[in-house]
Amino acid sequence: MNKALLLIVADFLLISMLALARFDIPEDEAAQEPPEQIAEREEQAQDEDLIDVLQLSLQQEEDRREALNEALQAEAEKARQLAEEKGGLEEEKSSLLETQKHLEVEKLDLANTFELAQKELDASKQDASNLMENLISVRETAAAEKERVRFLQEQLQSKDVELEEASVKIDAVEKERQAVEGKVRELTTVVQIKDTEKRILEENLSAARTEIEIVRVEKEQIHRQTTKLAEGVSVLAQSSTAIQEEIRQIQPLSLNVIFNSFKENRVVARFDAELGGGRKRQFQAKTIFLTDGIKTYAVFHTRDTPFRLTGQSPNLQNVRGTLFVGNSRIELSEAGFLAADPRVLAVPVDATLLESEGIKVFPLALEPLRFPEAVLINSDEGYYGETGFKLDPQQEGYFRMQNKVFSRIFGEFSPSRSDLVFAQSGDFLGLMVNNQFCILVDSFYFAGRIPLGDDFSTEEADKASAVARGLLARRPSELQ
Numbered sequence: 001m002n003k004a005l006l007l008i009v010a011d012f013l014l015i016s017m018l019a020l021a022r023f024d025i026p027e028d029e030a031a032q033e034p035p036e037q038i039a040e041r042e043e044q045a046q047d048e049d050l051i052d053v054l055q056l057s058l059q060q061e062e063d064r065r066e067a068l069n070e071a072l073q074a075e076a077e078k079a080r081q082l083a084e085e086k087g088g089l090e091e092e093k094s095s096l097l098e099t100q101k102h103l104e105v106e107k108l109d110l111a112n113t114f115e116l117a118q119k120e121l122d123a124s125k126q127d128a129s130n131l132m133e134n135l136i137s138v139r140e141t142a143a144a145e146k147e148r149v150r151f152l153q154e155q156l157q158s159k160d161v162e163l164e165e166a167s168v169k170i171d172a173v174e175k176e177r178q179a180v181e182g183k184v185r186e187l188t189t190v191v192q193i194k195d196t197e198k199r200i201l202e203e204n205l206s207a208a209r210t211e212i213e214i215v216r217v218e219k220e221q222i223h224r225q226t227t228k229l230a231e232g233v234s235v236l237a238q239s240s241t242a243i244q245e246e247i248r249q250i251q252p253l254s255l256n257v258i259f260n261s262f263k264e265n266r267v268v269a270r271f272d273a274e275l276g277g278g279r280k281r282q283f284q285a286k287t288i289f290l291t292d293g294i295k296t297y298a299v300f301h302t303r304d305t306p307f308r309l310t311g312q313s314p315n316l317q318n319v320r321g322t323l324f325v326g327n328s329r330i331e332l333s334e335a336g337f338l339a340a341d342p343r344v345l346a347v348p349v350d351a352t353l354l355e356s357e358g359i360k361v362f363p364l365a366l367e368p369l370r371f372p373e374a375v376l377i378n379s380d381e382g383y384y385g386e387t388g389f390k391l392d393p394q395q396e397g398y399f400r401m402q403n404k405v406f407s408r409i410f411g412e413f414s415p416s417r418s419d420l421v422f423a424q425s426g427d428f429l430g431l432m433v434n435n436q437f438c439i440l441v442d443s444f445y446f447a448g449r450i451p452l453g454d455d456f457s458t459e460e461a462d463k464a465s466a467v468a469r470g471l472l473a474r475r476p477s478e479l480q
Contacts, residue, residue: 276315301418336446342468
């Protein structure tokens with residue numbers, strides 16, 4: 001046998017072993033038998049298959065040798081027959097001998113070939129053993145690879161799950177991106193619109209600035225003209241106001257007009273006094289509001305308040321004062337005794353509160369002696385009328401009123417303490433301190449102040465009352 005034939009036989013044996021090898025184990029058999037038995041049984045089966053293949057190859061080689069021997073014998077028999085048939089033919093015999101020699105050489109070559117094939121077969125067996133070892137190693141590697149494949153499959157499944165989740169997230173992100181792109185497009189459109197509007201507004205603003213500049217120039221011209229006119233009007237108005245005031249001062253008002261003005265602007269005041277021993281007493285009086293051009297005051301006779309200066313001094317613990325003006329209540333913060341006559345009690349009031357209620361504030365008379373008669377009004381509206389008065393040279397700041405007055409409406413009556421006296425111009429003259437004298441109120445200077453409400457102090461009230469009593473004690477007896 002030549003070398004090529006041996007290589008073909010070896011390749012056939014290797015392919016046969018690889019074809020017969022089983023690298024996977026059926027699941028049903030693996031579930032029934034232990035892995036060791038399965039491996040041992042497979043190895044035995046593979047060894048038996050390999051031996052069968054080698055035996056088959058050896059049997060084929062023996063059959064071939066037998067076929068050659070038979071061919072040699074047939075040739076020998078043929079030669080013998082030829083020799084017998086042509087016994088005399090030396091050439092043929094020689095040829096036969098030559099053929100026999102060739103056959104013997106060929107037989108020797110076949111024997112050598114057989115030996116070589118036997119050696120190659122032994123080498124093939126060694127190679128098969130090596131291949132078996134390699135096969136075992138490959139099977140182990142295959143098992144490890146199978147385990148690795150299983151692990152990779154698990155990881156792949158996990159990655160598939162993660163991939164699906166990532167795909168869902170990507171879809172959501174894509175939807176959000178599309179929504180954002182839609183909003184961006186909308187915003188872009190809005191920005192374009194706003195830019196257009198801004199450009200239009202800038203153009204309008206530029207035009208408006210030009211118009212404003214033109215108007216400003218025209219306004220400055222008008223302002224200069226108006227200023228000149230206003231200066232003239234102001235001078236004229238001042239002159240007119242002064243003239244009107246002068247006319248009002250010299251033009252007497254009717255008795256009914258003055259009384260009606262008093263009646264419409266009269267308010268009620270209440271003083272809540274806490275006396276010693278837990279006693280309480282309430283004083284109520286009616287009054288109007290006066291102004292000296294700076295502040296506004298309400299005036300009372302002390303006999304109508306808790307701060308009486310004649311008789312025994314009351315033990316005042318607290319005094320609260322309240323003015324009822326329209327629908328509003330004004331809490332009084334302090335009261336003061338006038339220095340001109342301490343029997344007149346003045347209470348400061350916020351004029352802005354009166355304006356909201358439409359209450360008139362009466363000014364003090366600037367020229368109290370302009371008219372020969374005055375208008376006397378009882379604070380309770382019991383009577384009113386005109387009466388003559390004159391200055392008493394011995395009592396500066398006081399008017400002596402006529403003892404009897406004949407009213408055009410109410411008949412005969414006499415002035416009494418706390419009556420209000422007005423000039424015929426409607427301005428306020430003063431307050432009757434007794435039945436004969438009226439104190440001229442031309443200013444509001446206090447001889448003593450008393451805080452009211454939460455800030456009331458008995459000590460301060462006693463101190464201010466003591467000062468007022470001292471001033472009153474220095475008055476002549478007819479003024480007391």
